[in-house]
Amino acid sequence: xxxxxxxxxxPQPKQVEFLEATQRYVCFGGARSGGKSWAVRFKALLxxxxxxxxxxxxxxxxxxxxxxxxxxxxRLETVGYAVYKDKDKSLCFPNGSRIKFSYCSNDGDTLQxxxxxxxxxxxxxxxxxxxxxxxxxxxxxxxxxxFPHRIYITCNPGGVGMLWIRRLFxxxxxxxxxxxxxxxxxxxxxxxxxxxMEADPDYIKKLESLPPAQRAAWRYGDWYSYEGRFFSxxxxxxxxxxxxxxxxxxxxxxxxxxxLDMCAVIWVAVDELxxxxxxxxxHEPNLTISDAAKKIIEMTNGEHxxxxxxxxxxxxRTKDTGRYIAEGFASNGVPLTKCNAERVGGWLSVKEKIKxxxxxxxxxxxxxxxxxxxxxxxxxxxxxxxxxxxPNDASTEPHIITHICDALRxxxxxxxxxxxxxxxxxxxxxxxxxIKRKAIAASSGKNRRRRF
Ligand SMILES: Nc1ncnc2c1ncn2[C@@H]1O[C@H](COP(=O)(O)OP(=O)(O)O)[C@@H](O)[C@H]1O
Ligand SMILES: [Mg+2]
Numbered sequence: 035x036x037x038x039x040x041x042x043x044x045p046q047p048k049q050v051e052f053l054e055a056t057q058r059y060v061c062f063g064g065a066r067s068g069g070k071s072w073a074v075r076f077k078a079l080l081x082x083x084x085x086x087x088x089x090x091x092x093x094x095x096x097x098x099x100x101x102x103x104x105x106x107x108x109r110l111e112t113v114g115y116a117v118y119k120d121k122d123k124s125l126c127f128p129n130g131s132r133i134k135f136s137y138c139s140n141d142g143d144t145l146q147x148x149x150x151x152x153x154x155x156x157x158x159x160x161x162x163x164x165x166x167x168x169x170x171x172x173x174x175x176x177x178x179x180x181f182p183h184r185i186y187i188t189c190n191p192g193g194v195g196m197l198w199i200r201r202l203f204x205x206x207x208x209x210x211x212x213x214x215x216x217x218x219x220x221x222x223x224x225x226x227x228x229x230x231m232e233a234d235p236d237y238i239k240k241l242e243s244l245p246p247a248q249r250a251a252w253r254y255g256d257w258y259s260y261e262g263r264f265f266s267x268x269x270x271x272x273x274x275x276x277x278x279x280x281x282x283x284x285x286x287x288x289x290x291x292x293x294l295d296m297c298a299v300i301w302v303a304v305d306e307l308x309x310x311x312x313x314x315x316x317h318e319p320n321l322t323i324s325d326a327a328k329k330i331i332e333m334t335n336g337e338h339x340x341x342x343x344x345x346x347x348x349x350x351r352t353k354d355t356g357r358y359i360a361e362g363f364a365s366n367g368v369p370l371t372k373c374n375a376e377r378v379g380g381w382l383s384v385k386e387k388i389k390x391x392x393x394x395x396x397x398x399x400x401x402x403x404x405x406x407x408x409x410x411x412x413x414x415x416x417x418x419x420x421x422x423x424x425p426n427d428a429s430t431e432p433h434i435i436t437h438i439c440d441a442l443r444x445x446x447x448x449x450x451x452x453x454x455x456x457x458x459x460x461x462x463x464x465x466x467x468x469i470k471r472k473a474i475a476a477s478s479g480k481n482r483r484r485r486f
Contacts, residue, residue, distance in 0.1 A: 042076060042111075046229065048222035049073040052186075053080065058216040061160075061187040061203040065255035066241060067230055068222030070188035071103045074156045077186060078133050079111065081154055086129035088181050090154040093171065095162040097137045103158065105135050138163060144170035153181040161193030164432060168198060191251040191258075194431045197417060204257050221255055264381070264418040264428045267388055274412055275403050278303065278311040284453045288330070288342040289445035290370065291437045292359065297321045298437035299330055300411060301339075302402075302445055306453040310387065310402040312445075317410040317438055323359060327366030342368060343448040345375040345440070373448045378426045383446040402446070411438045 045053055052062040052073045063070040078090050094100040108125055109118045116127045125133040134152075138144060144167050152174050157163060163171075175183055189199050201207050203219035224230065224238055231238065241253040247263060250256035280286070280303045291298045301314035316333055318326075330342075348359040348370060355362070360370045374380065386401075393399035404412055414435040421427040430436055 042079060043072075045073065045076060046226060048220060048226040049076070051220045052222070053077055055218055055220065056182070056184075057218040058183070059185050059187065059202070059218070061189065061199065061217070061219045062222060063188045063255075064191065064204075064219065064221045064257070065223045066190055066252040067224045067227055067237065069227040069230070070222065071158055073222075074158050074186065074188060075104060075108055075111070078154070078156060079108070081182075082116075082125075082127050082131035082133060083129070085153075085181050086127075086131060087179075088131045088153050089134070089151070089177065090132070090156070091134040091136055091152045091174075092156040092158060093136045093138055093163070094158050095137060095139050099159070100135050100137050108133065138167055138171070141166070143167075147171055147174045150174040151177045153177050153179070154184050154186070156186045156188075158188050159190070159193075160187045161189040161191070161195040161199060163195045165195065165198040165434075168195065191256060192419075194429075196257070197432055197435065200257050223255055224253065258416070263416070264420050265385070265388065265415050267385065267390055268415055269390070270412065270416075272390055272398050273388060273400055273403050274406050275311070276406055278313055278403075278405055280311070280313065281305070281453075283456055285340050285451055286337055287445060287448075287450055288334070288339055289373070289441045289448070290330075290342060290344045290348075290363075291440040291444065292323075292326060292344070292348060292363075293437075294322070295319055296434070296437040297326045297329075298410075298441045299333075300408070300438065300441050300445060301334070301337075302450075304450055304452050306455045308401065308452040310450075312402070312404040312408055312411060312442070314405075315408040315411050315438060323362035324366050327363050327368040330368050331366075340451075341371045341448070343373040343444045344370040345444055346372055347375070348372075371448070373444045375444065376447075377428070377443075378424075380443040380447040381426070381428060384443050387446050411442060414438050415442065 046069060049069055049072070052060065053076065062073060074092065078092060081088055081090060092100070092104050094103065105118070105123070105125075112125065112127075116125045118125050123135045125135075136146070141164075147170055155171060155175050157168070157171070160168070172185065175185055177183060187199065187203075189195070191200075202212070202217050206214060206217065208214050208217075224241060238253075241249065243249075244252060247259045247266065250259040284306075285304045287302045287304070289300050289302070296319050297316060299316040300312050303311045303313055314333060316329060318329070321329060344360060344363075348363070349372060350359070351357060352359055352362070360372075363370050388400050388402050390398050390400055406412070417435045418439050419429045421429045428436075428439065
């Protein structure tokens with residue numbers, strides 16, 4: 035039998051780092067055109083040839099992308115050697131190795147992975163995949179064999195998956211069950227892709243000429259400034275303050291977005307000039323109505339709250355008790371005030387309140403600001419993206435970031451009153467004339483009484 039040669043090409047330094055990484059979760063790229071898909075194909079081939087019988091799966095959001103970026107190029111690269119079976123979208127190697135191509139674009143698509151076992155999984159452009167999908171896919175990364183078990187992730191900033199990728203690989207903010215040593219991020223920018231820079235020197239100019247937020251994300255791999263940010267006016271340096279001294283006569287409000295999946299509440303104080311301060315937040319899943327009410331009361335800590343705004347859906351009946359959710363809150367000590375939940379108008383009210391304005395000293399400020407302890411609101415308001423289908427509305431994905439932003443919207447769209455001005459302390463002469471006025475009134479009163 036004649037020898038068949040597969041020419042793999044030569045990886046570039048950042049791609050070499052990716053190819054050599056042996057952590058359980060390897061994240062590569064973080065910008066446009068850094069050679070991510072190329073590296074995925076190369077690694078998949080390398081593993082297929084090195085470990086006879088290994089089972090690998092390459093996942094992308096859509097079948098079209100999968101075909102263009104992976105199926106067609108890999109078929110070409112292995113022509114005469116591996117056989118592509120269209121029926122089960124697999125590239126089969128003579129040594130028993132297999133690369134399966136899969137796409138995942140809906141919640142239901144993850145059902146196909148139930149009970150499956152894959153030694154190596156590649157998630158190309160993983161920012162397009164939801165965290166729940168990642169978790170479902172992760173559960174299939176196993177096998178009773180001596181092959182390595184790893185997940186390779188490539189991504190750009192942005193997308194519904196940005197939050198989980200950023201947490202694990204950029205912020206490295208791990209949950210107790212996650213081992214930090216399992217995670218590594220290798221950044222590759224377009225400037226690390228020498229092959230592309232040489233073949234198409236003008237390409238980088240296209241990235242350079244993008245609008246600022248998009249350029250920062252795609253050209254420079256900035257995870258905090260990305261395309262589609264809904265509240266582009268929000269700037270931590272302006273809107274986040276270390277703390278606020280709330281005076282007793284200020285008004286205080288709460289706004290709530292309640293569901294069993296998440297109870298999100300904000301507390302807001304308003305001074306006599308109409309400055310608003312979000313000073314406390316609650317963001318907790320799985321709270322029953324009575325537990326949520328109890329928690330809210332505990333956190334309110336005896337403060338007088340003028341009103342608690344809530345969306346009209348809390349006035350629909352629950353299936354089990356037939357009572358309104360709002361009724362449940364009221365009977366547990368948290369009376370609610372119905373607000374308008376119309377989305378586009380509501381978001382405009384939020385934008386009006388966080389609009390950057392000039393302060394008394396000429397500094398940039400905003401009517402509504404958030405105390406830095408409200409970490410969830412500060413984080414989620416910056417992650418909200420534009421809806422792809424409804425103009426001027428925010429995206430409802432990823433769902434987890436919508437709750438506290440909705441609570442802020444319910445607050446902003448409702449009518450609040452500013453605090454009554456405090457009586458001004460009187461000057462000495464004002465005090466004296468007040469005493470005189472009282473004395474005259476008293477004596478004329480006496481006279482009147484005497485006359486009758
Ligand atoms: N090591 C390499 N050798 C030759 N060409 C490469 C190499 N790495 C990437 N390229 C080419 O650069 C271009 C962009 O790479 P790609 O992997 O598609 O980037 P990304 O997936 O990060 O957007 C493609 O045309 C690809 O073939
Ligand atoms: Mg790619």
